[in-house]
Each structure stands twice: as structure tokens, then as C-alpha cells.
Amino acid sequence: MNDNNIVEKVVAGDVRTVARLIRDIDDGMPEVREVLKDLYPHTGNAYVIGITGAPGVGKSTLVDQMVAHLRKRDKTVGVLAVDPTSPFSGGAILGDRVRMQRHSMDPGVFIRSLATRGHFGGLTQSTRSAIDVLDAMGKDYILVETVGVGQDEVDVVRSAHTTVIVVIPGMGDDIQAIKAGILEIGDIFLINKADREGCDKTMSDLKLMIEMDQKKYDRGAWKPPILKIQAVFDKGVSEFIDEIDKHARYLADTAGGLDFRASKTKVRQELGEMIKARLIEEVIDRLTESGDFERTVESIVKGKIDPYTACENLVLPIVS
Amino acid sequence: MVAKPGLDGHDRGARIIARAYRDAGFEVVYTGLHQTPEEIVEAAIQEDVDMIGLSSLAGAHKYLFLAVVELLREKAADDIVVCGGGIIPDDDIKKLKESGVKEVFTPGTPLDDIVKWVQNNVTPR
Numbered sequence: 001m002n003d004n005n006i007v008e009k010v011v012a013g014d015v016r017t018v019a020r021l022i023r024d025i026d027d028g029m030p031e032v033r034e035v036l037k038d039l040y041p042h043t044g045n046a047y048v049i050g051i052t053g054a055p056g057v058g059k060s061t062l063v064d065q066m067v068a069h070l071r072k073r074d075k076t077v078g079v080l081a082v083d084p085t086s087p088f089s090g091g092a093i094l095g096d097r098v099r100m101q102r103h104s105m106d107p108g109v110f111i112r113s114l115a116t117r118g119h120f121g122g123l124t125q126s127t128r129s130a131i132d133v134l135d136a137m138g139k140d141y142i143l144v145e146t147v148g149v150g151q152d153e154v155d156v157v158r159s160a161h162t163t164v165i166v167v168i169p170g171m172g173d174d175i176q177a178i179k180a181g182i183l184e185i186g187d188i189f190l191i192n193k194a195d196r197e198g199c200d201k202t203m204s205d206l207k208l209m210i211e212m213d214q215k216k217y218d219r220g221a222w223k224p225p226i227l228k229i230q231a232v233f234d235k236g237v238s239e240f241i242d243e244i245d246k247h248a249r250y251l252a253d254t255a256g257g258l259d260f261r262a263s264k265t266k267v268r269q270e271l272g273e274m275i276k277a278r279l280i281e282e283v284i285d286r287l288t289e290s291g292d293f294e295r296t297v298e299s300i301v302k303g304k305i306d307p308y309t310a311c312e313n314l315v316l317p318i319v320s
Numbered sequence: 321m322v323a324k325p326g327l328d329g330h331d332r333g334a335r336i337i338a339r340a341y342r343d344a345g346f347e348v349v350y351t352g353l354h355q356t357p358e359e360i361v362e363a364a365i366q367e368d369v370d371m372i373g374l375s376s377l378a379g380a381h382k383y384l385f386l387a388v389v390e391l392l393r394e395k396a397a398d399d400i401v402v403c404g405g406g407i408i409p410d411d412d413i414k415k416l417k418e419s420g421v422k423e424v425f426t427p428g429t430p431l432d433d434i435v436k437w438v439q440n441n442v443t444p445r
Binding site: 085 | 338339341342343344345346347348349350351352355358359362363365366367368395397
């Protein structure tokens, strides 16, 4: 299939083409670059929502309910569900679909599982490209679900229009632990399983943390709302979607618009990451092909050279 | 993809298989219980999988497995390999294999054998 054909089929919403393209992106096939270039003009229309939180807080169940609500509002939805790759075998069990299967027959919904893999270039880049594909496919909303651990996963949701952090009652210590990282990127906070003990305590912990930035909100910045929900019973989910709408209006009216392709901050961030990923890929490929990489590993292991000097020896000739 | 078609609530086998596949370095999409053949095929297409492993312990394997094979053919997705596992009589295994199920694994098959079969018979596109 030639590139034009692929682009046409993606834009027409052909499921098999989209599915295959996302696989090729994930596999790092160099051919997809041309396709992505041609797809770019067709992107920028979808509203991207990142959902993150610790394992077991109910992200997949929430995403399932969100899909149901968005469909009721006549919106089409793409879902990218990211699960971790086993660092030992390189395999992964992608189980997010279990909670979402009721939507699998709905032509307005496309669900795709992705493994974190840990290849050079990383999750961020391939997930972002997958978002572009679903965007070009014409989905109104794209929901990206990741486990909120690791910088890559955080970066993924960070590139969304609205970033949602899901916690559950009693996660006091966990909130402490993630405070510095993902809590400051949340646009909306959800306390799921809100019928559980400790909900009010978690609420006040979150409130306290958010209100530390009160000055920012006074100057007009978005103040993240905290909502109690019970995703499995569909309690509070509709109100949560309303909050997303509010955040979208805030972005559109005050924060420079919804089309990230026209935002310098976003483009700067994205271009920077793209360069980083591409550079690493090219350099590692070159060093692997020439055998220098393995030879250097050998030398370091045998104590012939220290890794700092070795790294310099490998990188400097390429960049200078 | 590991899938449980039909009204069969026993998924321990399916989950153990999924785990064995993961340990062999495969990415495994697990669909959960009570799936219709239509749901399974649609999920397999969206996930662009190389193989579907169907598990059935409730006796309806002939109908369900063959429905999956037939739907894949209809959707021009019959390059996806279909395998089955479960409590399945020899006569039925013969019939299933004649109709397009590539292999059927019965209780007692070592996990290593199943993984090896996949490695030897399923080529990633």
C-alpha cells in the first residue's frame, strides 16, 4: 500500500489500516514517518484526555464509563490504554480491554492497547503518534490511560488537553509520594471508590495541596477541581465530563486555544522530544550496526575503559 | 490475544496461558469473560493481533471457535491465526482443525509446548 492510500484510508476511518499503522508506529518502522508527515494536516481536531493514577484505582473502569457518556453525547471516541511491559521477558499482559469490551462493537469507538516496551525513543513518541492517527481518523475525543509511574507515562498524559489524576481513599502516603511529580500536572482530580473509608481525609489532603497554589488561581490560572466518584456504579462520571468541558472552555478562551499545533509551548515541548527520540534512535542504530556498541560494552566489562570516557568516544565523533 | 467466548466463567486456564505467553516475551491482549465471536474478532482487528487463542471449557467450542474463524474470513482478516484450548473431544478437534482452527490444546499440555508451537507457527507480520 502506498502512503497516499494509507492516509486516505486512515482519514476515512478504516479500522484495519489504523490498527496496522499503530502497530508499525509501535514497532518503530521507519516507513511510518512518511505517513505521519502526510497525516499531520489532518490532525488537531480531537480533544485529548490523559488519565493516570496508581494501579488498581479504577482507571479502566472510569475510561469505560467515560466512553459510554461521551457516546451518549454523540461524540466518537478513541482509547489508548497503556500497560507496562515486563522488564524480564519483554512481554506484557494488556488487560484494560476487559473493562471496556462492551464498546468493542460500537463503530464510534476504537480501543487499542499499548505496552510500554521501553525501547529507545520511548513510549511518549509512539503514543503521541498513535494519538495523531486516531485524531486523523476523526475521533472527537481520545482517552489515553497510563499507569502514573515513570517519566514516560507522565509525559504522555501531560501532552493531553486535560490531564486527569485518579486516586482512591486512604492513599495518603501515595499522595505524598507522587506530590512532586504527577500531582502538579493534574487539571482534574478524581477520588474514585469514594464510598470507601478515608475519602474525606484524601479530599482534604488534595485540597490542601491544590490550594497552596491559590495565588496562581487568583491570577486566572485553572484551579483543578476535586470530584468524588464511583466509576463502577457510574456515580459522578457525568459531572466529571462536565468539568472536562469547563476545562476545554478555559483552554479555548484563556489559555491559547485548543489547537496545540498553534501553541509555541506545546510545539516546543513536542519538537524537543521528537528530536531527542530521533537522535537516540539514529545514534543507537548506527553504533549497533557498526558493532561499536557491543565492542565498547566488552571493553568496559573487561575494565579497559571507564563508561564515561567510552560514552564520549562514541558520541562526540557523531555530533561534532 | 487470549479470549473467552461464550457462557463459560472459568478463566483460570486462559489467564495462565496469557501469563505463559507474557513470560515468553509476547504482548498479550486479554479480553475477559463472556465474549461473543463478533466482539472477539472486532477486538482482534482493532488490536491488530497475530493470533487469537480461544479458551472454552463449557462444550460450545465447535460453534464458537468456528464462528470466530468464519467472521475473520468475512472481514478479510483470516491471516490472524486461531488456536483453541480446553476440554475438547478428539472428534471435535479433528473437525475444528479441518475448518480452519490451526491447533487445539487439551488439558495436560505443557505450557512450554504451547509457547513453542506459537513461536514456530505464528509469524509476526
